Amino acid sequence: MYNALELKELTIKPKINDISLDVLREFYEIFLLPFIYTYKIIQSDGRKTIAVRFNTCNFCHLLGVETIAKRAVKYSELHNYRGEDGWNNVKNGVIDIKHLKTLNKKKFLSVKAKYVYFYLIPSLLEKPLAVNYDKSKVMPPTSIDCELLFYSEYDNAVIHLGLEQEEENEFYFPRTFFVEKLGKPKKNDIYIDNQEPIIVTKQNRIIMI
Template sequence: MALTPEQLFSLEHTPKINDLTLNLLKEYYEYYLLNESYEYTYEDEYNVAHTIRLAFKVENFCHLLGIESIVKHIIKDRELSEYKGLKGWENICNGTLTFKNLRATHLKKRFKDKKNKFIFFFLIPHLLKNPKAVSFRNVKVTGSGTRIDCEILFYSEYFAAYIHLGIKKDVEQNCYFPMSFFVEKITPSKAGDKFILNQDELIINAVTAPLSMEEVAATKELNE
């Protein structure tokens, strides 16, 4: 049976994939991230202080979960818009885009490759309240490199894995938005820090984050 957004937020372990639905993750995104903004003050590698604002948009959701990449090169290019951006969001809302669609036989392996994104997605609001951060340069990633495109990479360790949220500035809106969400498991043979190593650390001195629903309720009780 699928969880509620509140139950998902309160979990002290990773959920099972069968306890999740795409609509639940969409509701969770609405409940805890969408239309909220976070403010961070940090020092860069030259000890220069910066203050940035981070916000989330509907259009980011499908991309953060990698939904388009599950079907890319399998469906016709003209149909890709159904799995990304605003159209993808609308299709989740009206029930035409579901895990059942993405777990079809010809997509099963790709869905499995993205499973960690779905399972660890609930940790993003927790990460944002107390992140570690680096100034990210993809050319510094060891091995085969990466196509990850972001300016700042937030990360932290949860449940034997590093979760990462890459953000980039929209100059016109003078605000940062999420560009990438990914998970690196920690195993006996893998440290999970591939995308953190060799990057310049940013020291976060202050975080202004939205109140959780529990904190809002507690505040109301104190004021009554």
């Protein structure tokens, strides 16, 4: 079983049995939470600078924890699988991969790629490709929505990090994280096709005080 520091140094994706949900939480806490990332963006209507930061309340959402729990627990208990409550329940060991498989194994398997590719998010943030994302351009239709979509290809798959600007705030936050397997022969990535490409250059990674 890898720890968070070992996970950061991997050069090939881990097997699901070699990681735990709490290790992913610790990885997130060490390598993503403390930082603000700033990027210069060049797009068709001009240039701008954006700042991206992560938060604890989005961790479970990025890994589909609430999605797995839906229809498997009472609605009144869903708060335990999302936001700060979900974060704390992962940290204290109430929620782990075994528990999620017990709740809904089929749904867990459908999002398993998020778990094994999660360690690549810091690398993606260093040199992302990006598009202005419009979900109405995705075919077949999707519920995945965000404003900007960072992406990178790795090991015949594309990892995506969708960003949205916080309400009444200058920061962008990670709204979604997902993996699209390309297959052999390679298929097109439906989330990138037909979208407006933008040029993104990382400027800084600042430690939040």
